[in-house]
Each structure stands twice: as C-alpha cells, then as structure tokens.
Amino acid sequence: ETGVTQTPRHLVMGMTNKKSLKCEQHLGHNAMYWYKQSAKKPLELMFVYSLEERVENNSVPSRFSPECPNSSHLFLHLHTLQPEDSALYLCASSQEPGAYTQYFGPGTRLTVL
C-alpha cells in the first residue's frame, strides 16, 4: 500500500468515550502532521512531528493527545470530546517539516454526540 492511510474513515463517539485515530505513511517521510478541517474554517494545524519528536503543538486542548511511536505511524488519542470537535481529521506527511509538499490521507470523519 502506498501513500498515507488513515483508520477509521468514520467514527461516532459519545462525549465520555475514549478512541484513537491511526495514520500510517508509506513514503519514507520524516515529518507527520495532524490537521482539523471544519465546515467553515481553514485547515487548522494541530500537531507536527519530526523524526518522532513533537515540534509544534498549536494550542490544542488536552483532550487531544498525539503519539508518534516511529516515523511511519501517528496516532491521535481522543477523550472527553465536545460536540464542537466534530470535524474531518486529516493526517499528512512530508519529507521534512516546513517548505515541502505535504501528502494527505483521506481523513477520519469524526462525529461527537
């Protein structure tokens, strides 16, 4: 499998649930990203990892917890979310962080009830 894959593609969860989003990149890249895409807002950068080290945390609430066990995998752990957290969560990777093309996965459509 090539490119950037994300699972699950759709997720419905209650406000008290704990769930995790998974991202995997097969491109040999060193940087990985989480973005939030809402209906009426630009792409919001959440986290940036470079060689498994978090280099950017864009004022994201602590109910979102990222994990990068290696340069190919990225997780976003979710707990006690709010309905306004419902959005499309996109994972991306690039050769290095910064001025490089980002390759996006298809996203996980999250609905918080």
Place this chain on the structure above:
Amino acid sequence: QQQVKQSPQSLIVQKGGISIINCAYENTAFDYFPWYQQFPGKGPALLIAIRPDVSEKKEGRFTISFNKSAKQFSLHIMDSQPGDSATYFCAASSTGGFKTIFGAGTRLFVKA
C-alpha cells in the same frame, strides 16, 4: 503576519473558461507556495507549487503567477472542465519552519 488570505470563497465558471483564485501573504520569510486541490471525501492533494525565485510556473492547464513585491500569488485554470470542480487551497511555508499556513479555500464549480 502568519495569515494567508484567499479569495474568492466560491467561484462558478463556464466550461472552457478561466478560473482565477488569488492569495496574499504578509510574512516575507515564506519561500514555498503550493496549491492543493480537494475533492469531497478525499484529503487535499498537491496541484502545483512555486518558489519565489520565479514569477510564473505552468503545468498543463494550471498556472501559478507570483508577485513577490506585492506578496500575492494566484492560480489560473485555463479551459476549466467540470472535473476541476473541487475546493482549492493556497498555502505558504518557510524553509526551516514547521508550519504550513493554509488559505481558507475556494470552492470552484465548473458548469457544463
């Protein structure tokens, strides 16, 4: 200073026409300006990108025009086709930085 302002929000063009989307930035440290195309149910995908050492880059029907002094860049889609109907995002980033700043997006609809 980190913003990228994109216009218009939405655009309707006749088949065969020219679609033009504009972006403006403020941070002079930006040195990479990509455009991404996103279809419903998919993640954004790189369409074309430019670095500030050139004023124009063309790939097929897609052209980026770049004006460094005005801190503006635009995407031109020539001979627009219904298959081009998608949301387009401009973006900007800098060498050595970690962030890519995205514009708000333009929803393009090409009428057959």
